[in-house]
Every structure is written in C-alpha cells, then in structure tokens.
Amino acid sequence: MKLKKEMKLIDYQDICDVKDFKQYKMGNLPRSCYYVVQGPEKTNIVRPIIPVKYESLKKQIPNESISQDFYLASIKNALCLKNQTVVYNQQYLLPDSFRNYDPFFFHLYLKYNQARNRFSLKEKSSKVIRQTGDSIFLSGEISGAYGHFLLEVVSRLWITKFIDISQYKFIMNPNDTNQWQLDILQALGIRKNQIVRINQPIVCDRLHIPVQTFVLRKYTSSFANSIWRKIGDYYDEGVGPKKIYVSRTKLKNKRRCLVNEKEVEKLFSSYGFTIIHPQELSVIQQINIFRNANIIAGPSGSAMYNCVFQNKPTKKLILTSRLFFKQNDILINSSNQGQLNYFIGETIDTNTPANRASWAVNLKQLKKYLENF
Secondary structure, X not given: OOOOOOEEEOOHHHOXXXXXXXXXXXXXXOOOEEEEEEOOOEEEOOOOEOOHHHHHHHHHOOOEEEOOOEEEEEEXXXXXXXXXEEEEOOOEEOHXXXXXXXXXXXXXXXXXXXXXXXXXXXXXXOOOEEEEEEEEEOOOOOOOOHXXXXXXHHHHHHHHHOOOHHHOEEEEOOOOOOHXXXXXXXXXXXXXXHEEEOXXXXXXXXXXEEOOOOEOOOEOOHHHHHHHHHHHHHHOOOOOOOXXXXXXXXXXXXXXXXXXXXXXXXXXXXXXXXXXXXXXXXXXXXXXXXXXXXXXXEEOOHHHHHHHHOOXXXXXXXXXXXXXXXXXXXXXXXXHOOEEXXXXXXEOOOOOOOOOOXXXXXXXXXXXXXXXX
C-alpha cells in the first residue's frame, strides 16, 4: 500500500453509510459506516470567580459549549500512522486526524499546502503491516503528555460503555507505554495484550473511531465526564486529605515556572493545605487524592486536570498568570459543577510566550485572599 504524496481531508459522510448506532455490530463490514449515537450536546458554563481587577478576562469565557455529534466511524481498511493520523484509500485524511477537529491548527505529523488545499506527511512512511479483525482508534497527536492523554485520548473511551470491548484491539502510539497510561486503561477494562502500537503504519481490517468527546478550549460533554467518573470509581479508596495544594516545584520541565512557589507552598501549608507533588505519586494515588479532596488549589497545568475525577462539587483555586488564562479548567469545572476561583499573577518576561514564561504572584495579596477563602 503506497500513500499519495498529497492527501485531501474528507468528511465521513462522503465515504460512509450513515446509520443509527443501534444497528452497529462487531464483525463483517460490507461498507464503511458512520454510526450516530446522539446529536450535539450543550453544556452551560459555570462562571468562575475572578478578582475584580481582572474581570476583563471574563470576556474570554463563553456562556455554553456545544459538542459535535457523538459518533462511531467504522472504516474498512483504514491506515493508521503515529501521532493521530488516519488515512482512507491511500489519499484521504479522516477528520479524527486532528485533535481539535481543526485541520488548519499545527499538526506534529502533517503539513498543509494552502495553495493546493492538500496535506502531506512530515516524515517518510515506512512499510505497512496489517491488523486483522476489529480495532478501536486510540492514537493521540500528543498522547505522551498527561493532560492531552487524559482529556483528548481517554475521552474517546465512552465507547466502552456501549460495547463489549474484550474482543477488540486498541491502536495506540508507539511510546504510549507508561504505567500511568496502562493504569487508566485498566480501569476501563482494557488489557495490555489488547494494545497494538503504531511502530510502523498499520492497515486495519475494520477500524472503529469513537469521536473525541472533550476538545481543548472548545467543549466538554457528559460522555467524557462519565468515563472520568468511571475511572475515579475504580480507584476510589474513600480517604485522603481534604485540602490539597498541587505543586509544580519538582517538575523537571521548568516551563512556565512560578518563581516564588516555595513561598506559596509555605503559605498554603499554614492554612492547612497538604502539599502534593503529582510526579512523585502513581496515577492511582493521584486519582484517589483528587477524588476525596474538598478544596483543591494549584498553578494552572495538566496536574489540575485531575479534577475530572471528582464525583462531587468541590471548591477549586487556580493560580495563573494574566497571560495564561485557559478555558480547559473552566470546561472541566462545568462538567462537575464545582466552584472555580482564580488568583491572578503576572508574567515576568513578556517577551517569552505565555505557555513558557516564568511568572509570580504577590504573596501579601495571596495571604489576604486565603484568609477569606
């Protein structure tokens, strides 16, 4: 099987029979099918509490998020390449190749020719192997990063609530071998021997692609929330500190460093918070801690995405710089209906992109804030 040098993005409806999901069954697939489980879902956004000085940030927050259709695309002879790239008939890119469902957003593995409206691979493709039987697409563009795996990849696993997955293989990136990834999948009934890694391009007899039900900065859904809760239920031991501060001081990657975080830790500790360092804990321990906490505080980042595992409304405080104010925590909080608060700091080097720039908080102001929190 030889790929075309340039590929066109195509809609599922152009190559699939559109059917109700009730008609889905495992096995022989005469034609590719697009199974609709449910139409778009609206989620009302729970407005966060932001200091008056920074109320202009509220303009960035929508009143609601609206998903796309919840679907399962079952494709004959689909070709899977690493970093969430899936191709039909050697020449058509499928919509789930893009984690934001935005073909013009930067892609690690694809480059776009605007003049020709075509895509090509950034790396040369190697020899193709075949995967027989039924497989479920579980590749992610940045799946080795905890937050991207948890929010994007895992949100596809709503399908585990609709079908018996024991006889399926799961197509994943070659480096998705971390124990934390395996532990998350185990909670949903996925065994290690069911995983097929894309060490080289794979053509699947029947590739089943569940839609991503959480899209960064765009929408959340009850489908995604139900899967995170299922994982939380699986590992919940019912005990843990009630007030936690989620520190970034021991991260090896010093990107977006809160320069006075050691002092921030001491301040939160004086108000009865237990300081945790997620990188020192197994994902099982992290899930249990977040699951049982009543108040959660910490700098903006992927560790705070563990709030998806909560099964009750909780009080949350996110520390972030004014230039790094993101929608994802707001979407997560809107799913679990908690009270989300922000304490805003300032970027130190404004010439560095906000997602990497060091920043600081005013300790006197933070102390005063915590007195009434």
